[in-house]
Amino acid sequence: MRLLRTLTGLTAVAVTMAGCGGAPGGAASNEATPQFVEPLNTDESSAPPPSAQPPAATSASPSAPPAKAPAKVKVKYVFPVKASNVAFHPTHSKYPATDIFADCGKTVVATTSGVVLEVSLKDKYVKGSPDGPNNGGMSVSILGDDGVRYYGSHLSKVLDGIRAGTPVTAGQQLGKVGKTGNSSGVCHLHYGISPPCAKTGDWKVRRGVVWPATYLTSWRGGGQKSPVATVAAWKRAHNCKA
DSSP states (O other): OHHHHHHHHHHHHHHHHHHTTOOGGGOOOTTTSOOOOOOOOOOGGGSOOGGGSOOOOOTTSOOOOOOOOOOOOOOOOOOSEEOSSOEEOSOOSSSSOEEEEOOTTOEEEOSSSEEEEEEEOSOOOOTTOOSSTTTTOEEEEEEETTSOEEEEEEESEEOTTOOTTOEEOTTOEEEEOBOOSSSTTOOEEEEEEEOOSSSSSOHHHHTOSSOOHHHHHHHHTTOOOOOHHHHHHHHHHHTTOO
């Protein structure tokens, strides 16, 4: 009986040591070591309130329409002089421009839709004076809806109502062919294409910086060749310095 009680006491000690995760001599006992699992947190106070939880997505939920790219401006181009007998040179003296030859009095029209930038109603050119803003005599420049400036000079008349800020449409009459300014006494329209750098006053740019002949050839035949890319490239390359 005394031996039985001793064995029973040793068994109790062994069970107690196994319950703390230890084993005699420091060796682990997989069979005797209990596996503990953390209890789930059932405290509702730690859960976010319903209002803070995002609503579940459903097939009926409205979605924002995809953003639309800005629409490209569509413009119409027309030949700037209405005349049956008309000619122009592909080149020009000193700088890129074109002289369009037609009889004095023939109709000069807006190349495209836009707004009038500058108008010269008087011929202030003095023969023999150095190049300057008065070389063109009577003239009109417009800023097209395509962002390009179109300039016509040596006019004999600017149409009534054509003033700075006046909106115009493609083919609308601006004035009449003449020989005012430094025109060498020959009836023609000096025609220049340029970016609207300063919009007003930058006469060296306004008189022309890209060659117009290829565009004039297109427009005369009913084509729609645009100078937008060429004008933009010139502006990037020259920073509006003519």
